[in-house]
Each structure stands twice: as C-alpha cells, then as structure tokens.
Amino acid sequence: MLPYQSLVLVDRANVLPVYKQISTRLIGLIQDGIIQPGVYFPGTRQMADLMHVNRKTVISAYDELLLREWIEAVPRKGYRVKPQLPGIKPRSFHPKNNFLPAGSPIAKHNYDNIHTPWKRQITNTDIVVNDGFPDPALAPFKDLSNLYRDSIATEKILHLMSLPDEGGLNLLKEAASSFLNETRGLNIGKADMVITRGAQMAIYIAASIMLKPGDNVVVSDPNYIFANEIFAGTGANIITVKVDNEGLDVDELAQIPLTKPVKLLYIVPHHHHPTTVTLSATRRLKLLQLIGQFNFHVIEDDYDYDFHYNNNPILPLASSAHNGNIIYIGSFTKLLAPSMRIGYLIAAPEIVKKAIHLRRLIDLRGDTFMEYILAKMIISGDLSRHINKANKLYAQRCAFTCDMLSRKLSHAVEFTKPNGGMAIWLRFREQYPVNKIRDDAARNGLLLTGMAFHQPGNPNGNGIRFGFASLSEEKIEWAIDILLKILK
Template identity: 30%
Template sequence: MDSPVQIPFKSFIQLKAEDATPVYLQIIFEFIKAIQLGLLPEGTKLPGTRILCKILLVNRNTLIKAFQDLEAQGFIEIRPNQGTFILSDQKQYQGKREISKAEKSNKAVGGFSFKCSSVLENPVEWSDLPLQFNDGLPDIRLVHTDIVARLYVSKLKRQKVREPWAQIQTQAHQHFKKQFFNFLNLTRGLRISESNLLTTSSHEVSLYLVAKLLLSEGDYVVVGSPGYYLSNMTLTDSGAKIIPVAVDEEGLHLAALKKVCETQKIRMVYLTSIYHYPSTILLSAKRRMEMLELAHQYGFVIVEDDYDFDFHLDSNPVLPLAAIDANEHVVYLGSFARSLPAGFGYGFITAPAAFIKELEKHQRILEPGIDVMKEQVLTNWIQDGEVHRLSKKNKLIYKARRDAFVRLLNDKLKGRIRFNIPTRGLAVWIEWLDHFNLIKMQQKCAENGLFLPKTILYQTKNMIATRLGFGSMNLNEMENAVDILARSLKSLLNKRND
C-alpha cells in the first residue's frame, strides 16, 4: 500500500458504540485481528492519530490509549518523529514484557465478570452469495451419506446390549486404534504402534491438546509466513510468542530459522511441510533433512501438521517428516476421512508413547466419551477397503477439477497472476501481478455475486495473493467464479487509471 491514508480501515476496523466493551479495547482487539489476518502487514506505516481519529470517528485520547497498549503488547512501534508502524522482523519478540491492561481486562455481565480474549476473535465470515471461494474445502455434494448412514444403523441394531457398556467401549476403541495405526503406517510410511497414537474428534482439538502440553507462557514458536490464522490463534492463546519465518519456493527458509535459533530458545516449530498453508509449497527434500538436523541441534519440537493428506492428486504422496524422524523430535498431526459426512472425520496425533500417555489425561477431560458406533463404522471401512475406494474415486474428481480450474485461470487471468499447480490439496495459491487493494477486490466481486472471505486474502508491502479453493465447485461454478474475478480486476484497474 503506497500511503497509510489509502488503507481502508473502515472495512476491517469495526467499532460498535452500543457494545459494553470500552472503545479503546475494541480498537485494540480489532487492530490485533487485522494484523493476524494480514490486513495490516508487517512494516505498514499507520496514519497520524489525528487523521485516524477522523477515519474511525473516535476521540484522540482514546486512540492514543489503545496505541500505547498495542505497543506494550508488541504489535506496533511508535517511533518519535517518524510515525507508528506495524512491527516487522523479530522486534516484537525480543525481551520480556508485562501483561497489558487489555490482556488483564475482564468483562462484567450481571453479577460476575470473566476474562476477555483479544486473540480468539472469530475471523470467519458468512455469506449467502451464490458463488463462494473458500480456502480448500471438499465438496459436501460428493459425500456418500447414505452408505455411512446404513453402516451406522446396522451397527446400532447389532449391538450386544448384554455386555457391560464400558467393556464394549474399550474393546471397540482398541480394535479401531489397531486398524487405524496400521492404516497410517501403510499410507504415510510411519512406524508406529498403538501406544504412539491418539485419536481426537477433530484436527483442531489435536493441535489444542498438543499446544496445551508443550507450551508455557512466554515460549517461542516459529511458524511459516504467511501462515494459518487458526493455528496461530491456538498457539498464541497458549501463551506462546509467535515468530514468523518466511516461506520461499522451497518451503520454510531454514537459514532464517537457524538465525532465530541462535538468538532465542525456540520451543516449537509449527510446520505444514508437505503442503504449506496457505501457499501450497512443498518443503524440499534437502530442507526436510536439514529441518530434522536443526531440531536435534537446538532441541526444539517439530509439530508437523499434515492437514490435507487425503487429497494428494499426482503420483505417490510425499511422506511426512515423522516417517524419517530417527531422534523423535516430531509430533505429527493429521486429519482422516475429510470426504465423509460431518462428524465422521477424525483428528489424530502420533508421537513418542510417553507423550501420548500424557495427552490422554487431558483428553479425558476435554473429550470423555467415545463414539463406539462411529469407530466401528470406520473400522469396517478400513478393513473392507472402502476408505481406499472412496479416496481413489474422489481424487479423480478433484484432480479433474484442479486441472479445469488451472485452465480457467490461465485463460481468463493470463498475465495478471502467477501460480504453481499444486500436487495435492484443494486450493491454488495465486499471486497478483497488478497492485491493487484486495478489500476493494472483495467488495467488487460481492457486487457480482462472488464471495471472497477475508481469511483467503493476503496483502503485504511486497505481495498481493489469494488462496482460492476449487474443490467445492463444479465446472460451471468455477467458470462463473473465475469470470467474476477477471471482470472485477479489470474494473478496479480501469477505475484506478481513469
């Protein structure tokens, strides 16, 4: 963005006069959310307080108070005679800081108060527009709900009610885990046993449990930049301080990571090594080995998130770092059966047995019950090869959609974008070659019936990019969506040149 005044603050800083939360706290929370979503990129110079007060319609003393708190938290830097800047590089992570007023703030309702989080604000938007891009979700229209329903009902009818329920749960769960760890060993090249596996209700729960056990207040965690907003929120909520490291064409930049390790004690590196979110980059073979060596040298834990393994579309899948981890530095997270109906998918964690045993203690509080029927259905699907059959069928469909989507991008946006064809996953990361504001692009697309959620928009001083999920669209929907993108871009550029 050429000038701080050009930043459309009103489009993402939403202040509500009727809200019981003080205005200065609303400003703090909204700025933190905008920074985490990449709407205010690192190094951005903010307008002067007088100008910003006129834009946001707030009192200058209120804004100054909010900025002082944001600076104390490490989100901005106020430089005398220069201006106010979103912090760049690693400045916000150096040294200790006191817990700010915003972090300590409680919100009172009725006769009690409770802690407010400035981290866990929900950034997800909803729309009823006929066409919608997402960040790479599967198509629910391809889900075989009828088959799963029949299996589930048959298990209910055959249930041996005479046996003690606790015994039924234990036996069924152990049988499921046996089939599941064999399945993971076969498909992902792991060498685990039942004691190295924990299954959870979702991928998000898996990361929450791992963060709770590994991280303490003030621990440093390295993540790829750009990164995944939800995982960053989970890690930050645990009390960790996030250090972003750039991702280039070979994945996480390990020279930069090593430099960080030489100056800070890193507790964890959160890594999407096979299909980086959002840029879809694969960590190169050379860097994969170097990453394991760095973990051994500096003693940090690699939390490897393989969130989209189900959708490798070309040749054989690349195996995770966990498959070649000789020194047990990797905690491997993944999801299972994303093509099944909602509620039938699973998250899982593989790690050293002692770590899994400790995780189970926390899971018993968070997820005390076991859905025996669901586990029996999935056990049957694995044993009968139905999971492989469904996966193979859906991959053919999604590969055809990817190839069609790539052709449409090349036809309608040629010369305006650059991208690599992803070998897995259901999204394409495109970088725009023209300079324009993505929020204005979002608004222009919405006028034409296409929804672009802010969570797929990435804009910094040196990059304008978008993660476009194609998996949930058929060919006709893709054609219409890309056509709207092209027309909206043309309209924006023409307006700018007038």
C-alpha cells in the first residue's frame, strides 16, 4: 500500500476543508501517475486512521472522487481508480469549468434585445460625462462613516434590522412622506409609500405589478430606455407618442384610448428623460382630464424634482386629483450619490401592498444604515440644506456648460438650457451622427455615457444627454474642447 499518510498532508489552518484537501491531493496523485488506474484505495476506516481524520471526512473525500469520476465503487471490494481515465494534462490540473453554454435550450425571452448605449473603455485619465448624476463630492460619506462608528446608533439599527422589512424603515417612511408633503404639495403618510433601491427599482416594481402580456403601455419617443426595456420585459405592447418643446404630445395621446385600451402611461413631466423638456401647464391640465376620462394608470417618474434652478418647479401631477390612478416615483439617490440607492414608490393602497411584497421577493430588505442616515438628514434639515447647496453649484455648472456649448459648438449642436436637473440634451446636426461622435470621443479620452438616440427623421433622433452636475468647470471645458476637435 502506498504511504498515504506522507503523500497526503492535511493542513487544518487552510480555508479549504480537510476532505477537499484530501480529494484534491488524491486527484493530483492519480494525475501524476503515482496512484495507477485500477488501484484500490484503502477502506475508509483504514484511511481515516492513516490520516488521523474522522472517517466521515474520508467518506466525503471518496464521494468527491466518485462524483468527479476519478474512482468507482466495486461491490464487496471497495473503491478503485477507474481503469480507463480520460487524457490528463499533468502539472496543470484544474477542476473543469462546468458552466458551459447551456445544454438545453433557454426560453426566448423579451430581455434579449440588450441595448447598451455606451462603449466601455476605462483609463484613469478619461473624462466621463454621464447621464446626469450628482457630484459625489457632495455625498454625506463622512456622516455614513460616523454612523458606522456610533455604537449606540448601530445597536438601535441592528434591532430594527432584526425585524422583517415592510417596504423600508418606518423612520424613513415617516420622514420622507412629510418631506414630500412639504416640497410637492402632497398629503401622504408612511402607509402610502414603499422604499426601494432608487427610482429604477420603483419603475420595475410598478411595471411588474401593473402590466400583463398584451397590455398597452404608452411612452414618449424618445424615452428613458431602461423603462422601455422593463415594459418590453413584461410582454406589454409599447405605444409611443412624440415629444416636442412642451413635452409629451397630449393631443396625440388622447387619440389612443379611442381605438385601444390604455393600461398604463409612463411619463417624466418635470424634466423629461432624455430631452429635459418640462410638460407645459396646458398639457398637464389636459393630461389630468384624460386620466379621469379614460381611467388609465400613470407612472409619474419625478426623479429630479428637487433640482430646479429658479425657485420655479412644477408640482407633480400626483398633487392634483387623480382618483388613485397615479403611481408617483422618485429618488433620493440623485440627492446623495450614485452608490446610495434609495428611491420610493407612492400609490393607492392595493398597489402599495403588492409593491411591498414584490420588493421583498426581489431583495429582502434595503440597507438599513443608509435608510437610517437619510431619515436623520431629512429630520435635521441637513437634506434641505444639501439640496440648496447642490442646486447653487449645479445651476452654475449648467450655465457654464451652456455658455461653453454656445461659444464653441454652436455650428454642430442645438440645445435648450434646462431649468433644472443635471443634464443637457444635446442634439447634433445631421452630419454628425451621435454614435460616431461617441466612438471618436472615446478614442480621445472622453467617455460619453449618457443615453443617446440615433433615429433619423425624429427631431430628437440624434442626441445625447450631457450630465454636467458631477463635473468641475475645468473638466466641462476639457470635454467640450475634445468635442470641438471631433466636430470641426
């Protein structure tokens, strides 16, 4: 018999379990030809004594070798190395990567049409102009850091965390609902609200609850593309309505329910995505009237309500009478940092109930620490101060960007200065297709990761979002200079 006790060494400090160490080593010995094909292993009891391990450990090691088909069980004789073994490459053994392209077919699925509107290229010197994200330099990371050090608060949060989640921390739902009442003319309570990971999850949940295959959902064209992909994923039919400088064309919308039932409308009235246009007051009135008349549901995505630069925001549709038909969605992520993903969904009670349930199935609970600190920021007024400060900074950056664009790129781009938000919708003239610009920019160290559309014939069909909020004036100028070079 081979001197297994010296050939197979067990290291109890190793993170690899003992049986696994044994099985791996035995495979190595077989591969190296030290244990020959057809050779019988010692019985499990004998091997356990040799190795000074529990017999169960040896059984597990042998089971492992059986599973991997290195050995076979011979009735009444024990385990032996398989007489025929597949070709082995000595000295380079690794377990097989078993995650091969699937043997059996996968259902054709609506998520097939992956739209990836960016080039992924990374170097540390690249300038990234994103879709319109906040400047994380303003993020309350220090507060978070302090919270994780605060043992009394931690104790409290851990207690809260030991309880099942009911659509977000109660403290946050209370604080957030009164913040929304103050700033948006609502009168909701915590029971009307579900906390989510950002507005994205809120849209996903709303769509999953409301839409069945074959339902009709109306969206703008162009539209926030990840919303369209969610709707497509539910099997609903997407009907598009054009957008002009007053926002969604409500007259075009009004025609649709005359010929087919509309289940849901998705709209971003405050600063439309991607074009940043604000829905005009006339159209808002008309839209509210249509909701009453045709009784369809509306997802009102108000992700950047808090960012308006001239004290002149438009209250959400949700603050008017809508008979429970509006699902109001917003985000605190834009107020904090892209990593601090907290959003919300506000809706009629039966929708909230379903949303809490689905939220839990998707992701048992949120980040209780993050939810706690946001609640505290709202209650202390820090959040409002933070918003005021950010608004001043972003308004400056917006003005600076528009000024630079007008001075340097007016031969190639058109845009309307937005009255808020974190991005400008740049429309390029026809001779500059946006996809080519993006490729050229990437080659010049400028990553334009904002959502872009290229659809000849559509007045908004050759544009990209230019997120200025997270960039210093120096970087904004640098980015525009690169564009100038490309668009000359």
